[in-house]
Amino acid sequence: MTYDATRARVEDYFDRTATRTWERLTSDAPVSRIRETVRQGRDRMRARMLGALPRDLDGVRVLDAGCGAGQMTAELAARGALVTAVDISPSLVEIARNRLPADLQGRVTFASGDMLSAHLGDFDHVVAMDSLIYYTGADIHAALAALSARTSGSVIFTVAPRTPLLMTMWYAGKMFPRSDRSPIMIPHAPATLAQTVRATGALRDLGRITSGFYISQALEFTK
Template sequence: MPAYDQTLTRVETYFDKTATQTWERLTSDAPVSKVRETVRKGRDEMRATMLDTLGDVRGKRILDAGCGAGQMTHELALRGAEVVAVDISPSLVDIARKRLPDNLHHQVTFGSGDMLSPDLGEFDHVVAMDSLIYYTAPDIGSAVSTLFQRTSGKIVFTVAPRTPFLMTFFTAGKLFPRSDRSPVMIPHAPKRLAGHIDGDLRSVKRVSSGFYISECLEAVQ
């Protein structure tokens, strides 16, 4: 998947070299700007939505694909799941590991690298919050298909929806690229994306909070 690999490299560079401190602050209780506060609120709502979609996770082995600073990992472990928390950014994985309470460490295996690696093993469910938002529809479809080979239950993930607001930013990002710009989100219409998914794709909920706009999708075989 050459396109996937190229995007993965850009995402790794951004989150591990450029934006680590920004994301560390955003995912903490530290004061942030009003704009970032809306992003934090939106991410909290989306995380709760995805957890509700997974349902009872006690005793389940779950891949937190793109775990970032570990908020989803923490919540899954609190609910009794056995979590494999993986992110392309070693710096963010270190933050997630340090933040996790000692009494939950026995339930979590941390790793840095590609969330699609077969070395991660098999899972009951996969959750991927905002970790596929930079990829094309064919790459998302391929990623979901790869994960389905080792997942018996749900794959719950988010995409940037095709709203006028996000399409404006996407178009501007393509017209005026900058070397220091974060990876550009690619908006998707769930109905069109479904044509690239081997399985059933259901739209769960769209969360819109200021500059955070994301749509939760559930894929099952």
Template sequence: MEYQATRDRVETYFDRTATKTWERLTSDAPVSGIRATVRAGRDQMRDVLIGQLPDDLTGARILDAGCGTGALSFELAARGADMVGVDISPQLIDIALKRMPDATRGTMTFSVGDMFNPALGTFDHIVAMDSMIYYGADDIARILDGIAPRLNDNIVFTVAPRTPLLMAMWRVGKLFPRSDRSPTMIPHHPAKIATKTKGHLRELTRVNSGFYISQALEYRP
């Protein structure tokens, strides 16, 4: 129930409140100084996650879980991957479809839905950049272990690290009226998530770029 409630809040936020913001943030359009640090951080984190996958992805089936406007999917498709991009926001999927490069149209699909729906099938790799940052450790562990039987290699994903700055932002965010809140990121100690999973969790690079702070992790069954 907690997973479903969080997913519904995230869907409402991205589909009704923040669509234009994310469309601009994930483009080349000018943005404010604060958002520029977020854009730079996300670009850096995308490179970190891609770096955990083989250079040659020809024939590999990869899930971009919470694909948003598709930037990560486009890069992996260009390296030969058979991409499946899924997001709960129809608005963001529409943007991804419009931005899809002609050269990759035969190697990727985008759809609206739960990013870990079993009907999506089996994957060689899964990438989930900033799409699990709103969930608690128990939910994250259930997600990882639940998809393990359909995973041939690894999941690379991000969480919000439990730093003093993020904890302060988390506490301040809880003071806003509920109607004004974006979905609240839940800061984590990766070691705590590791104790709740049946697989193997490894800490990767942490990215600090102004208002973007994110920890990359790798999970293997």
């Protein structure tokens, strides 16, 4: 599947099928035990990614690529960053905009559309939490090349790691597709992905977060 086709499927899922689910998951509202493990995993991953950025973000330009409901956006802005928060889902962008505390609004610019768009501008750093997990290695390479061309520092992102559990889920999804299914994550081994992108830059492994059904690997890309 091409990048554009995958992006369209992701947009349809998050903007039409799962908006309310993600709004609840990213809030303090009660959720099922399974979704609570996902919530906790995402909280830990967000902290891991933020910890890889410079401590002083005052005036630093950061692209939150795939901002979702805006949790990363708010934390970046609270640390002083000038944030451009973009998501393929206009519905999630609106949730993020409404949730942002009033005292941080002057530091954030919201946009809906493709996170790779050059119209978003240039940045010091990019964070892309669980935004590239549906794409092939070639598409991730192309995305990193596009983002790093407009970024002076690092691109910190996540992938679905190539574990036995995720590979089983991936093959099951390939064998039994459903029109209402969430987009299928494509697992990657960090070492293999590093070889894929080496013509453009280097990858540093920032570690894996596992929490119930949430499994995600953080990576840092530099030119």
